[in-house]
Amino acid sequence: MLDSMFLLIPLSLLFVLFIAVALWWAVFSGQFEDANKAGESILQDDDSTGVDEK
Template identity: 65%
Template sequence: MESLFLLLPVSFLFVIGIGIALYWAVFSGQFDDTEENGKSILQDNDSNHTE
């Protein structure tokens, strides 16, 4: 029973931290263009850089 007094606040802090991280990720533009990163690897941008 005593372990619940420790585990409940710790788990609550984890949930709050995950919520803050998700809120930041959504509203800072992390998920705005999810398709572009997947397509960028397919684009041919190989150029010969010789000096």
């Protein structure tokens, strides 16, 4: 059982480090700058078909 702990603890630390680096990259590369843009684009969509209705 102790042998598996020597394997699992470093692996879990590497996993946490990977998650921290990925989050740091996402925050500082602007991934969360405009989180509402996609939701608002649905409301501002032009639904006209281009055919003049009479």
